[in-house]
Amino acid sequence: MTDGDRGGAPPDGLRVPRDEGPGDPFDDALALANEGRGTVAADAGAGGGATGGRPVPGGEHPASGGDRPGAGGDRVVGRGERAEGIPSGADASAAAPRRGPADLPWHTARRIAARAVSGPPGPTTTALGEALGRTLAEPLTALTDLPSFDTSAMDGWAVSGPGPWRLDRPADDAATGAHPGILAGHAPTEALLDGHAVPIATGARVPAGATAVLRREHGEVRELAGGGRRLYAPRLAPPGQDIRPRGQECRRGDQLLAAGVLVTPAVLGLAAAAGYDELTAYPRPRAEVLVLGDELLDSGLPQDGRIRDALGPMLVPWLHALGVEAPAPRHLADDADTLYEALARSTADVVITTGGTASGPVDHVHPTLRRLGAEVLVDGVAVRPGHPMLLARLAPRRHLVGLPGNPLAAVSGLCTLAEPLLRTLAARRPVEPYRAPLAAAVHGHPQDVRLVPVVYRDDERHGLTAEPLRFHGPAMLRGIAAADALAVVPPGGADPGTELELLELPWSAGWAPGSSAAGPAAGAPYGFSGGAE
Numbered sequence: 001m002t003d004g005d006r007g008g009a010p011p012d013g014l015r016v017p018r019d020e021g022p023g024d025p026f027d028d029a030l031a032l033a034n035e036g037r038g039t040v041a042a043d044a045g046a047g048g049g050a051t052g053g054r055p056v057p058g059g060e061h062p063a064s065g066g067d068r069p070g071a072g073g074d075r076v077v078g079r080g081e082r083a084e085g086i087p088s089g090a091d092a093s094a095a096a097p098r099r100g101p102a103d104l105p106w107h108t109a110r111r112i113a114a115r116a117v118s119g120p121p122g123p124t125t126t127a128l129g130e131a132l133g134r135t136l137a138e139p140l141t142a143l144t145d146l147p148s149f150d151t152s153a154m155d156g157w158a159v160s161g162p163g164p165w166r167l168d169r170p171a172d173d174a175a176t177g178a179h180p181g182i183l184a185g186h187a188p189t190e191a192l193l194d195g196h197a198v199p200i201a202t203g204a205r206v207p208a209g210a211t212a213v214l215r216r217e218h219g220e221v222r223e224l225a226g227g228g229r230r231l232y233a234p235r236l237a238p239p240g241q242d243i244r245p246r247g248q249e250c251r252r253g254d255q256l257l258a259a260g261v262l263v264t265p266a267v268l269g270l271a272a273a274a275g276y277d278e279l280t281a282y283p284r285p286r287a288e289v290l291v292l293g294d295e296l297l298d299s300g301l302p303q304d305g306r307i308r309d310a311l312g313p314m315l316v317p318w319l320h321a322l323g324v325e326a327p328a329p330r331h332l333a334d335d336a337d338t339l340y341e342a343l344a345r346s347t348a349d350v351v352i353t354t355g356g357t358a359s360g361p362v363d364h365v366h367p368t369l370r371r372l373g374a375e376v377l378v379d380g381v382a383v384r385p386g387h388p389m390l391l392a393r394l395a396p397r398r399h400l401v402g403l404p405g406n407p408l409a410a411v412s413g414l415c416t417l418a419e420p421l422l423r424t425l426a427a428r429r430p431v432e433p434y435r436a437p438l439a440a441a442v443h444g445h446p447q448d449v450r451l452v453p454v455v456y457r458d459d460e461r462h463g464l465t466a467e468p469l470r471f472h473g474p475a476m477l478r479g480i481a482a483a484d485a486l487a488v489v490p491p492g493g494a495d496p497g498t499e500l501e502l503l504e505l506p507w508s509a510g511w512a513p514g515s516s517a518a519g520p521a522a523g524a525p526y527g528f529s530g531g532a533e
Contacts, residue, residue: 114420120427134281143275165197213242288348321506334362355405385474386412444493453483
């Protein structure tokens with residue numbers, strides 16, 4: 001490791017203070033974390049809206065208390081913002097008797113992101129090809145038997161009874177030469193008599209009266225002296241040999257897949273085989289990426305103090321891998337009005353911005369969110385790299401995820417806040433936490449979680465291990481480009497052999513042992529499992 005970006009043993013479970021009285025443990029932890037960063041104050045105005053009744057551009061209003069992770073009718077006041085209704089000279093602590101850490105704990109921030117919406121939008125029915133990457137909203141039930149008739153599993157001969165067999169020839173065949181027999185897609189018109197055989201192709205419908213299929217390599221055809229041909233086999237052809245019986249895979253009405261399963265190419269194939277032309281699934285979330293910064297170049301080599309934009313080319317394909325619809329990124333100058341107009345006009349479910357989340361002279365995200373009347377849900381996370389990330393609600397079911405401008409820090413924010421939110425919107429089931437022992441020691445931050453790129457390695461003692469990669473500084477991409485996952489390194493670091501939670505990257509999750517093709521748990525087609533705490 002090059003810059004101390006190492007870590008250690010997994011943290012203990014989320015501990016809620018026991019002197020706070022009964023209540024929901026998650027809400028208590030959320031309130032405790034938020035109160036250290038600002039004040040929780042009741043909204044003014046009719047209806048208790050998140051902005052005290054102020055409209056949001058586009059005629060929408062921020063979500064009611066039923067669509068937020070905090071207490072109903074309250075909103076979190078971000079850093080540098082005074083709660084409405086508190087005089088400038090008053091002690092804000094009167095509205096926040098308890099104090100908490102400045103940045104939210106990493107696991108808590110992920111839970112807030114996953115619960116920022118109550119669930120996905122309503123499902124839609126589309127043609128098969130348009131359902132790829134969506135999540136089934138209804139069980140996939142067979143509309144027919146599979147296979148729908150007895151079929152040949154091999155090229156050879158359909159035979160009836162014990163051999164040898166007389167080879168039949170269709171009446172319209174020429175007098176000489178071999179005939180093709182029964183081909184796939186052609187239904188036989190005559191029953192096969194006992195002691196007879198007919199050539200058959202793989203996938204063809206087995207004729208009535210056939211007892212088995214004899215593979216081509218197992219049979220021998222001999223010409224008879226008096227004319228005709230006979231088929232011989234060195235061994236018996238037991239009944240049912242190399243015949244796929246009707247309904248072998250499923251019967252009509254059988255449930256093939258549960259609701260909540262991701263529609264993959266294989267699912268599309270199964271649905272088509274089972275008789276479907278359309279599927280009912282949850283729509284893919286729509287995201288928009290806004291890349292902020294005057295210093296960024298779209299092409300060519302860095303020059304004159306300007307650098308190449310690495311986030312635009314990376315984030316949109318990353319979102320596509322998560323099953324999200326996202327157009328090409330938009331590059332915006334460091335101008336507050338430009339950012340305001342872009343956010344006010346956006347209709348995306350989730351807007352992702354890069355840079356501008358700190359408090360520098362051209363960091364316009366926080367002031368613009370206040371100008372829009374947005375509700376800040378997460379304003380800083382105790383994670384390195386990327387702690388100045390944020391999550392805000394722009395309007396009901398419309399959110400903004402603010403990523404830091406450094407590339408690996410932006411990846412950290414994407415995995416911490418954007419991915420759990422988008423999973424809920426897409427109705428994708430939570431990824432079960434996967435853990436693996438470290439192949440080498442990792443140093444940790446004194447107080448914060450670290451996310452460190454790792455690759456999988458086979459170890460004679462520990463089996464599959466996670467090997468930390470170099471080049472994992474906030475501005476570096478060399479490590480994550482070679483990584484299979486991000487190791488969640490708690491404060492203090494970890495020794496070799498210590499098992500850590502891993503965040504698998506979208507393109508490696510299908511290979512890794514932690515992935516599963518099973519359906520979601522009953523009663524939980526979407527949501528957030530919380531991961532290992």
